[in-house]
Amino acid sequence: MQTQIFLSELMGTAMLIILGCGVVANVALVKTKGNNGGFLMVNFGWGLAVFAGVYVAFASGAHLNPAVTLGLLAGGQDMFGGNEELGLGVVPGTIGNAFLYIVAQLVGAFIGAVICWLAYKKHFDEEQDPGAKLGVFSTGPAIRSYSWNLVTEIIATFVLVFVVILFGRTPSGLGPLAVALLVVGIGASLGGPTGYAINPARDLGPRIAHAVLPIPGKGSSDWSYSWVPVVGPIVGGVIAGLVATATQGALGL
Structure with missing residues (x-):
């Protein structure tokens, strides 16, 4: 069972990142068909990435996100x-x-x-802006203020994990589509300040890839900011797990 869980989460998260980082690459890198497609295109792309990732990882419950996993753990719920x-x-x-x-x-x-880098290899080679290259892999703040960036990530991740946990106790035939639309909504509403990592793995795994891949002119991987999209989502997820469990108890769910 543990092997099934591991492979399910691995493949589902990989699909999430291929499509999610892929839409950012399509918008941010030079000479792509989707260049300058806008933030809303990124929001919908990430939502559909979640949709695909959840289906791929259905065997393990499709967490795809340490904040979800730790939120369930903190709330005393099954994985x-x-x-x-x-x-x-x-x-x-x-x-x-x-x-x-x-x-x-x-x-x-x-x-x-x-895999996303391989798909856009020539565009990474052509891109002159190191910030655009890093932005494909990881998030960064619009206004750098570590404390307030942390608050944004905590709030956005709280919304994600709280609603996802309550989804599991309410009748709905939407399944992965509901989670996908939730991610689009979070991006459109709360994604402006930090780019809404809302997932430590989504930011840290690709940031490590950026650091080790042979990308010409890639610049810094911005490790000074890297703790924010890890700590913020973990804190938000844990709080959401505790509040969701309390809410379910109060409502008799």
Whole structure:
């Protein structure tokens, strides 16, 4: 079962990053067909990336995000409710299981970023702006203020994890589409200040890829900011897990 969970999360997160970083590359890099497509195109691209990633990782419950995993753990909830068709039982919310999910997500995110780079290799070579190259892989603030950037990431990730957990207890036939639309909404509403990482693996895995890939003229990987899209989503996810569990108890869900 652990192998299935690991591969499911790895492949789902890799698909998320291939398509998510891919839409940023299409908008940000020179000579692409989608160059200057705008922030809303990025929002929808990431939403559809989540849609695809959730379907790929359905066997493990499709966390795709350490903030979701840690939010479930903090709230005392199972990692996954079980899938009888695949022979998977309930995956308890333990530190060991959470670690398994998170490692798979980080590895998948790194792999996805490398594949995205391969798809846009010639455009990375042509691009002269190091900031545009880094922006394909990781997030950065519109106005650099670490404390306020952290607040933005906490709030945006709280919204994501809180709503995702409540999705699991409410009747809906939308499935992955609901999560995809939620991500589009978060990007459109709360994504302006920081680019809405809302996922430590989504930012850290590709940032590591940026640091090690042979990209000409790539510049710094901005490690001084890198802690914000890791710490902020973790804090927001944990708070969301606690509040969601309390809300479910109060509502009798």
